[in-house]
Amino acid sequence: MKDQEIPGDFYSFETNTPFERCIECEKYLLHEDTEYIIEKAIKNYEGYPARDVVFDYAICMDCAEKMRREVSKESWQKMMQYFQENMDVQHRIEMQQQSAEENLQSCMIKKTNVNECREYQIYAHCKGNKLNMENPPYMISGEVMEELIPLLSDKTIDEMNGFLDKHFSPDPSLMEPAPPRLILV
Template sequence: MQDEIGGDFNFEDFQYFLSHMEREAKPIPQILYSVYSGAPFSNCVSCERHLQESPILYQVQKVFRKKRVIFEYSLCFECQQGLAKEYSQESTEKLQNFFLENYVMTEDMHECHLCQSQEVEKEHTLLALCLGEKLLFSSTICGLCTEKMQGLLSEQTRKTMGDFIQENFPGVPEELAPAPVFKI
């Protein structure tokens, strides 16, 4: 990303970068398909908007323990932004700073994009930004970095994430914490 944008990047640069990524988009790889359907995610978990035919960005998030998927969902851009707006300002700033200070762009899904650890086989989260049937951006976050990110969250933001999990995944324990949704 540094070659594409030049120098260190901020979120305005990131938005610019994403807006120009569609021309370089790739088909969504099978690892980002739903384990339940064996196909790309078709609907937003929150509003149920159809994602493959909609001209809206969406996020896919899959949490793995060893090689087994233990949690997965897709969330359209509008629902993602609505959720992120409920985060406290403090959490938003801390998450953005953590991401900006640690993120290293790589296409290697077997390496944490925040700490460059290759120890992602124990537990990790795959995050992807998609448009229709195309992958625009993906990132791997190891379990340790996910824990660090969770430690940056205020009580208000933890409650927001807990409510999101309970509303959309009844019965899933709150301690099964996916990576926080970023405000783009």
């Protein structure tokens, strides 16, 4: 499937428009050859149709790569092993043929429906104002995040939390009980 327009699910919560700048270096992202990642963490409220965005951001590939280098080699290997052991590769290939909206309806790993997740995170690889469908958008449930956290070193968790603390100061009530915070750039 060819690249798609970036859907509103990946717009900035603050502006309800496409992200224009890298959260780290302020690089303009909407030039057609600029690649970047969008990550958004969302909390559902059981029994209610309400959702809250806990955090969202876009980060250029250069800054994302710098962040990846901060993750310990051991932590990175454990995360990659987790995905290799738990991800249905055929399903991931099929996601390239689906719309972004379809890909966000269930967890890429657990297949849990988005409406059944207490918390979840969505990710998109973009180039300019388009989704890169060679690496299609996906959703990861809070359950998967909880399984990933113990695989990470304390140093890696500190690095990830440091990034979030630097850029976000979420309403504490959104974080109770305090879930593990994880970024997967």
